Amino acid sequence: MGAPPVPPPSRRTFLQVTGLSAASVALGISAPATADASPARPIPDGAFALGVASGDPRPDGFVLWTRLAPTPLAVDGHGGMPASQVPVQWEVAEDSRFRHVVRRGLAIASPDLAHAVHPEVRGLRPGREYFYRFRVGTQVSPLGRTKTLPAYGDQFTFATASCQAWYHGYFAAHRDIARRAPDAVFFLGDYIYEYGIVAGDNLWRAGVTVGPEHGVEIETLEQYRLRYSLFKSDPDLQAAHAVAPWFLVWDDHEVQNNYGAANSLYGVPPELFVHRRAVAYRAYYENAPLALDSLPQGPDGRIYRRYDIGSLARVHLLDTRQYRDPLPVDEADRVSEQRTIMGAEQETWLYDGLRRSRAPWNIVAGGVVLSAVTDDRTEQWDGYPANRRRVLEAMGGAGTSVMLTGDIHRHVASELKLDFADPASRTVGVELVCSSVGSNGDGTDTDAYAKDWLQHPYMKLYNARRGYVHSTMTRSELTTEFVNFPYIQADANAQPNVVTRFRTPATDPRLEAL
Structure with missing residues (x-):
């Protein structure tokens, strides 16, 4: 099982691709107590122009993040920073005025x-709200709010978002997520897009312009860094990052559209494509609040990981890109028992985690839709039906499963059947598919693809406007709101609209409209 192996780059080419030392990584997490906290030279004003973030929360801590970039859109991708190391101080407090600082350090x-920098903070109390900030020289970052996971847990609120093509519209969804301040945000892929941004073609965000350096498909580390800077310059995205810890997984556009493993659909040979994947994964780590475990090693990076929200829910974050088999060549290939979208090792890891879970809920979050739609949607789980059956069987042996996915730029709600071809088959959970934050512009309430989805009795919602999903989980039920916006291209001021609310009982997995 798994994608055909590709010869790894040699040590020499690996170093050429990464240019990264273990010391740089370690110091970016924690510097020795004896290190000088003062920059050797003044840092230009606006060092925190890309904001702050937290992620990978645990009961005793979380990862903090910021990236110094006083000139975020500098063409070389270095954000206007000098080519030297800069000490960054950080503090975590129990109050927003920092009267009760509980942890501080230097990266x-x-x-x-x-x-x-990616400081990993530990030794905190479970289920608590904390505030954090960074300092470099005399400059102080914006304030961040975050939370540790509970030790027990009776209620957990979370938002689900994906697909934020900055050039297609404003991020009203992130503005509303920041307003609601959930316990956590699940971001399910397509944080950036690799396409060239060209006025008159795909630049639909009104009132903005970009330089010619943004008009080409990105391929180099510097170009990926610049693209992250462009997207992260959005104030509403920064606000959503600053209000809650994020769980992140990638999908395809963090590297290239519809890629799988070392296979490019655009003619890049595998032995060359692994270099592109290496720089893309590197830039992803640089711009996300990820723990050291997710640091890529050249073209390989493990981002599938597991968390327990006390005894309320077990969370599994999936990688459905890096290990997948190529798209099927025919129907016999598509239905082969050997095909996998996850790779054998990740499959074993997921099934073991579900089997061992004692929580009433199991959250499984990934990049592409699990539910059966049509056999020609082979880029989703429809191209890997045997792997999907194995996942559903594993879900059926655990508590109620909640599958969180994105990718399709539509809101979809589905009941997960052990056998989608049999309407009487047991329901083992629900799938909540969030629409895009920005990709594909304003959208519409329905479109030509609706019939493909709504032909199935287990599909309970289809809406093609932009938005996000907000959920509240308790021991007895999950309440879900699908939020959309009437427009996003003109400005960031559109007001949210709750399209549909669903209730899912913990002991009876179904989507009950409210």
């Missing part, structure tokens, strides 16, 4: 990691 922002 070194290095040009090797685009002057990003």
Whole structure:
């Protein structure tokens, strides 16, 4: 099982691709207590122009993130920073005025990691709200709010978002997520897009312009860094990051549209494509609040991981890109028992985690839709039906499963059947598919694809406008709101609209409209 192996780059080419030392990584997490906290030279004003973030929360802590970039859109991708190391102080407090600081430390922002730092904070209390900030020289970052996971847990609120093509519209969804301040945000892929941004073609966000350096498909580390800077310059995205910890997984556009493993659909040979994947994964780590476990090693990066929200829910974050088999060549290939979208090792990891879970809920979050739609949607789980059956069987042996996915730029709600071809088959959970934050512009309430989805009795919602999903989970039920916006291209001021609310009982997995 799994994608055909590709010869890894040699050590020499790996170093050429990464240019990264273990010391740079370690110092970006924690510097020695004896390190000098003062920059060797003044840092230009606006060092925190890309905001702050937290992620990978646990009962005793979380990962903090910022990236120094006083000139975020500098063409070289270095954000206007000097080619030298810069000490960055950080503090975590129990109050927003920092009267009760409980942790502080120092990290070194290095040009090797685009002057990003990833402090990993531990030793905190479970289920608590905390505030954090960074300091470099005399400059102080915006305030961040975050939370640790509970030790027990009776209620957990979370938002689900994906697909934020900055050039297609404003991020009203992130503005509303920030307003509601959930316990956590699940971001399910397509954080950036690799396409060239060209006025008169795909630049639909009104009132903005970009330089010619943005008009080409990105391929180099510097170009990926610049693209992250462009997207992260959005104030509403920064606000959503600053209000809650994020769980992140990638999908395809963080590298290239519809890629799988080392296979490009655009003619890049595998032995060359792994280099592109390496720089793309590197830039992803640099710009996300990820723990050291997710640091890529050249073209390989493990982002599937597991968390327990006390005894309320077990969370599994999936990678459905890096290990997938190529798209099927025919129907016999598509239905082959050997095909996998996850790879054998990740499959075993997921099934073991579900089997061992004692929580009433199991959250499984990935990039592409699990539910059966049509056999020609082979880029989704429809191209891997045997793997899907194995996942559904594993879900059926655990508590109620909640599958969180994105990718399709539509809101969809589906009941997960052990056998989608049999309407009487047991329901093992629900799938909540969030629409895009920005991709494909304003959208519509329905479109030509609706019939493909709504032909199935287990599909309970289809809406093609932009938005996000907000959920509240308790021990007895899950309440879900699908939120959309009437427009996003003109400005960021559109007001949210709750399209549909669903209730899912913990002991009877179904979507009950409210």
